[in-house]
Amino acid sequence: MTVRAVPGQFTLVLHSHLPWLANHGRWPVGEEWLYQSWAGSYQPVFEVLRGLADDGYSHCMSLGVTPVLAAQLDDPHCGASMFEWLASWQLRAQEAALARRPHCAALGAREFRAAEHALADFETHWRHGGSAALRSLVDSATIELLGGPLAHSFGPLLDPRLRRFTLTEGLADTALRIGDAPQGIWAPECAYAPGMGEEYAAAGITHFMVDGPALRGETAMGATVSGDVVAFGRDLEISYRVWSPRSGYPGHAAYRDFHTYDHDHGLKPARVTGRGVAGPDKAPYDPDRARSALTNHVEDFVDRVRRRLIEQSARIGRPALVVAAFDTELFGHWWFEGPQWLDAVLRRLPEAGVQVGTLADARAGGFVSGTVDLGPSSWGSGKDWRVWDGPQVADLVAVNSEVVSTALDTVAKRLVHTDGVRDPVSDQIIREALLTVSSDWAFMVSKESAAQYARDRAFTHAHATREICAAADRGRDGQARRLAQGWQRADNLFGALDARRLDPGYTR
Structure with a gap:
């Protein structure tokens, strides 16, 4: 039929x-x-x-x-x-x-x-x-x-x-x-x-x-x-x-x-x-x-x-x-x-x-x-943003905002002095900032699903971002590079990420 x-x-x-x-x-x-x-x-x-x-x-x-x-x-x-x-x-x-x-x-x-x-x-x-x-x-x-x-x-x-x-x-x-x-x-x-x-x-x-x-x-x-x-x-x-x-x-x-x-x-x-x-x-x-x-x-x-x-x-x-x-x-x-x-x-x-x-x-x-x-x-x-922006995850929202601001400011200062050469410190700062702000962490906390694991992950990557930025901002380039290398070995992903592309003056 x-x-x-x-x-x-x-x-x-x-x-x-x-x-x-x-x-x-x-x-x-x-x-x-x-x-x-x-x-x-x-x-x-x-x-x-x-x-x-x-x-x-x-x-x-x-x-x-x-x-x-x-x-x-x-x-x-x-x-x-x-x-x-x-x-x-x-x-x-x-x-x-x-x-x-x-x-x-x-x-x-x-x-x-x-x-x-x-x-x-x-x-x-x-x-x-x-x-x-x-x-x-x-x-x-x-x-x-x-x-x-x-x-x-x-x-x-x-x-x-x-x-x-x-x-x-x-x-x-x-x-x-x-x-x-x-x-x-x-x-x-x-x-x-x-x-x-x-x-x-x-x-x-x-x-x-x-x-x-x-x-x-x-x-x-x-x-x-x-x-x-x-x-x-x-x-x-x-x-x-x-x-x-x-x-x-x-x-x-x-x-x-x-x-x-x-x-x-x-x-x-x-x-x-x-x-x-x-x-x-x-x-x-x-x-x-x-x-x-x-x-x-x-x-x-x-x-x-x-x-x-x-x-x-x-x-x-x-x-x-x-x-x-x-x-x-x-x-x-x-x-x-x-x-x-x-x-x-x-x-x-x-x-x-x-x-x-x-x-x-x-x-x-x-x-x-x-x-x-x-x-x-x-x-x-609710089909809105409450899971990722509600009171239950206010601490993560605050950390995310602070970490992203710190990362972008540090990388912007470093890019001025790299003369177009790729900077592994800036690359790792951006990697760790992105891992910090993964939407999964707020979701897991809001849904009370392995919430402590989620918070630990967010705070670990936030710490990594902050300590690399702190060393870089103080002009301790050797320390910043060692920290960046250590964190990259821990999270070996996105090898092609290039922080220079945050700079509108850089062309591939």
Whole structure:
């Protein structure tokens, strides 16, 4: 039976990001977070995309990968440690399989096979770093790659000088890794302040993501913000069908429970079972039960996208756009069955008469209508800035402002005397300032998720910035260089960062 095509386009957007974690603790917060996300989300999601490419699918989604995550996926230390982590997973699974406890043998055998598969996948596709894995997806047009600022700072609260610098450096970093600079971005936290559209235009950005309320819920079309720069909004009705604390698919009783561990082996043995069921009382995970739920949720989502496109197209009198946007880490890391759901949905939507495309496709296809005076917004709680600028994080806001001001003042003074020669002290000052103002630290504090770790990280990088600046400002150049070298060894990222580009008189 031929399915009638529906008007418009559906676009899936995923945002891949973790803060810089290398050499900053391992467990319970630190590098373990990176390796869990790598094995749970990045490996299986990329495997899904390669499979779609092999079967002739293209323009499947817009995929954002932040430069700070890309740096970790390319980092030799992280790559070697990831391989060790996967081997440890397999050993823990083997121990579980041999344990004489109910359900342990089946759990261990299942996890052993999964770890074995992940090790083989890592050896085949990731041993040369994440950029190699990502570039094949870009070159095959399976995805549109979205970029972003060099470090994940909350743009509206950042000094415009550093905000412009971190954006252009971020795009250059992606071009260095992939071959081309992205024309679309997912700004950290979908945060926007008036005037940022002009900065996007100056950097060569043509489109970016905001949350639905930023466009007053009018997400059926993109809207021009500045010049030719288009803002696309997340359709909350469709997006919340997947990721809602109350009714989203991952909370279904049949899916694997994220929070419950077999602490002897570090494995996850249980299914959600029920919202009010305590961890020790949860039922064992049943893959067959999960597959049945997954089939239903795939069909439900496809049906809802079809209906949403029909309704929105009828409402606006032209083919409409529906954008569903999520953190990549939802798929696999948080929601174990998520990558399987992604694969099935991206195959079923075209079969159901839905045109699937990227944000770039939507812009080129004319899914843009009018201009919008975009106000202050984010995709955080309240859709405003409270998570990153509220009373709970007032100390971080103050530290961020002071550190950025100190860094920019010191670097400006040094650039006057460098005669155009690159200055590693200035470079490291800017690196540490950017690590200080990562939006992740305020988010973790506001959400009371490893808040002490977040504060420690912010204050550590703030201290690094201050002590390098203090030595430089006192004219103790040798000490400043030694401090800069020491901190660079501790945080070995963004080697191409060049503080001279903060100086408008410098040309590449």
